[in-house]
Amino acid sequence: MAMVFADPETLDRLAKSLDSKANAIPQLKARASALDAGGHVAGLPAIATWLGDTARDLRRRANILRSPSESPFDSLAAFGLPPGVAGDPGAGMKLQADLKALLEAQKNGTPQQRAQAVKDYFATLSPAQQAALAATDPLLVGNLDGVPVNVRFAANRMSIQKEYTAEAAYLATLKPSDAAYKRTKERVDTLRSFMNPRVKTFLDPKTGQRTTVEVPRQFLVFDAQFGSTADAKASPFPDGRIAEVVGDLENADNVAFRVPGITNRLDNFNGFTKGGYQLVTDTKGNERSDTAVVSWLGYDTPELGDSVDPAKAFTGGAALNAFRQGISVNLKPNAGLDIFAHSYGTLVTSKALQAGLTNVDNVTFMGSPGLGPNINSVADFKMPNTKFFAMRAPGDWVSYTQGHGKDPADFKDITRLDTKGASGHSQYYDSETGALDNMRRIFYGGDGGPLTYTKTSLDDEQVGAAEAREMVGFLHGKIPPDVVVKMGGDLDAAVQAHFAGRMGVKDLLVEVHTVLGKHNMWDRVPPDELFGKINDLAGNLAYKQAYQAAKDKGAPDLVAAAAGKAAEIASEHLLYVTTWPVVKLLEVDRIANNVKQFGDIVDQGAEEIGGHVKEMGTELGKDGAQIYNDTKDLTGGLFKDGGNVVLELGDTFVRPWRAGENAGDIWKIADGAQDKIFDKVPDIAGGLNDAKNTFVDKGGDIARSAAETGGKAVDKGKDIGKSVVKFVLG
Structure with a gap:
């Protein structure tokens, strides 16, 4: 038995059927009167009224199911809980704070310890308090282990109603032609079905009778x-x-x-x-x-x-x-x-x-x-x-x-x-x-x-299943698990687009080809090895089928085995002839992909090295400017001090009686020059050291990038050589 939900379309169809029957009653009554049998159908008008009333009630129910709009009180009542927030709206906030404090205290406990603490806490609350807490924070309460399950059911029903209202409003902004329309509508329809009752059929333990009722989903x-x-x-x-x-x-x-x-x-x-x-x-x-x-x-x-x-x-x-x-x-x-x-x-x-x-x-x-x-x-x-x-x-x-x-x-x-x-x-x-x-x-x-x-x-169980398993095992042996994961991630967007109808098969195949090339599939699994394996497996399959067909016709094992071997050889020869051009085309594709990757390696390496050179030039420029400024300050100051010394000496020559005073001034100037040297020389030395470090660091980056690029280029060059040799001699 499949699950059964109260379905608005079904209710509409039933209402239409009841209306049809109600509309037919006056005609039946008229025909009965014409046959002098009116007394026998006197109850028909009452039946027509009942049918019409029932049809209207069914349509009313269908409209409710199409657009459920339920208050938190209704959600609580659906699972036997009283409207706990009606009397004291602040009660839920206080209980929410208490619950969060409890969870904080239990944050290092095991899931079972945490759930038991929650269960013990809820056991101290009245049904009205439990309802108040569920209405205040339905997302927390509805997903918290240890909470009584009927309280969780009610809380999650509130969350579903809130989500349905928000997503239905978003759906109303979309056109059927919009990319997001189809799946959004499916999601809104699903949320609506969560709010609608389901039909439950069971044996009533009191009467032993088969009983059907509508119940809320849990x-x-x-x-x-x-x-x-x-x-x-x-x-x-x-x-x-x-x-x-x-x-x-x-x-x-x-x-x-x-x-x-x-x-x-x-x-x-x-x-x-x-x-x-x-x-x-x-x-x-x-x-x-x-x-x-x-x-x-x-x-x-x-x-x-x-x-x-x-x-x-x-x-x-x-x-x-x-x-x-x-x-x-x-x-x-x-x-x-x-x-x-x-x-x-x-x-x-x-x-x-x-x-x-x-x-x-x-x-x-x-x-x-x-x-x-x-x-x-x-x-x-x-x-x-x-x-x-x-x-x-x-x-x-x-x-x-x-x-x-x-x-x-x-x-x-x-x-x-x-x-x-x-x-x-x-x-x-x-x-x-x-x-x-x-x-x-x-x-x-x-x-x-x-x-x-x-x-x-x-x-x-399935023709070809064993061969498919062996083929997957062969590929697993060639492709590392991390590469498989990366390929899956790269392909996911294209696969999603294909199944959503945004990408056709041709474009999907182009994307698959690009991803295969990106991850060097034809180097990891050379085309001749791949199709050689396919040919072997196809031969195995042909052998099994021919052998079994011969056995089914009553052939002895020796004859059946001979038939199987003949089918195997024929299959392998036929496949070799038909796959040889494909292998050659894939080998050409492999060469082209390797050449492209070689160019990408060189371009990427050149860009990376160029970046390091540019950074080194910028840093050396900054260091050089600083050294220049410090040297300029030092030499300028020393030149000025030297000039002053010359002036003092000249003054002493002209006015010998001031020799002592001038000597003191010269001593002060010398002290100032010494201070300038002690102040600026370390700065100049530091600038030179920074420049040296910049040269060493960035030079090392340049050397490493060059070495990595060279290594990758050599490896890819080997791949190109192998693929060319395979194409020419294979």
Whole structure:
């Protein structure tokens, strides 16, 4: 059963149908009167009135759903809380200050210690005080572990309403032709759906009857401004951080966390959380009262380009571990805890388990790209009390390529489960599949029948899967991980633009070509080696297919092997002929790229050296000017003093009786000259020393830049030589 929300379009269609039936009643009544049967349809006018009234009420509800406008009091009431701020608006501010002081005192505590302190504090508050605190600071209260979950639900509902109002106003300023219109509208529609009720079907424990009711959606985490912005041109808003609960979290016997993979954001959250509704609902379509599922989008998921980078898995894993420890104070002490992780989310979960998330009963990995290069078996987690399961549906290329390590579905010590009916990367939660059935059996503790298993190989599941895995392994051996990460980052903007419709395939291929050249891909993976590997793998694939085709027709092994070998040889020869021109074109491209990079190296080196020379000239000019000024002051002063001495001596010659007085003056002048020398000579010496240091430092920079440029140029010259030789003789 899929999740069901109260949908305004559906209500409009139902209202239209009721109006149609109401409008038909007068005609029916007239026909009945003509047949003298008017007495039998006397109740039709009352039915018409009821139909019309119901249609109007449905349209009223549809309009409310289209543009929810809810006060904080309404949000509090939705989760059984009184309007706590009505009597004393200042009460919330005082409580907010107390809570922040508590958090400051607990800043060095563990997530569980912090959450327990918060829980103890809220236990001292009345429901009205809790409501007042939620209304005063909904962002803090709604995302704080330890707060009673109904208070968090109410606080986050207020935040959702505020965000919806702001983003709907922004959407109103956009035209459908604007680049940001489509994703912004999807985001606004999603926020609106968060405020709308959902339809819950369950077995009433009092009557045993199947019952359907409308209930508010429950958000345990909501921060619309969290994370990076996936594509600023498509939407100016960050990806967001959200967690939705289905079920009674505080009283559930079994609790599950669902951890998503790449490209999950606020605007497409409903697509992710749908799996949580599927998981908590049994095969008869009834939600189980003893379970609760948390669809946790609590980390900044990668987009396509940076999905090759494990960085967000480390931060996401730490966040998942902290969330698990913090929320534990709100769960039943003996509640079971399972994790169901998909795609990149399996890497996040792996990092969380390695960071200390040990209090977990079952972990299920689905469509995993790998759990990190250091995890090659369940034993590597050192968690003997936790059961580990893995699923890999036929055609799941994310698992086949093993972008982040060994696929857990191939661990010898893991329990691999069947996914019957599911295929590809995104059907694990689809109804009526073995994947969903097995997840429910794990989650419900065995209810619904025994687990079903599989041991299929890559060849059993998908033609070419084994060859694709080997090809990726070949490339990993040629390209360092840091270069892969940089390439992914460089390509992300172009990939985003392509999927948003701003860039066509041709321009995307041009950008890919540019990035490959930037990172020297044809030097790291020479074209002849690349296509040689492709030819080998294609030959292997041809052998397998021909061998199997012969076996299917009843041929003995020897004949089937001969057929396979013939197909392999034919495939390799055919591919060699067809790929040879491509290899030569790529080798020409490699030569051109290397020549361009050689020129870039020389230009960059010349610019860098020129900058150092300019800086040295500027600094030496300053030092020289200072030396000149100090020397000028000294020589000018000494020249003046010397002149005065000559005058005093001349005066003594003319007037000998003043010899004593003149001698005293000469002595004073000599003392002044000495002072000038002692004052200026150190300045001149310092200026000369500064000039020497400038020459040495900048000269060293020039020498280093020249050496680096020369080294890079020599290396690139070797690449050019190799690529030319390969083109001529290869």
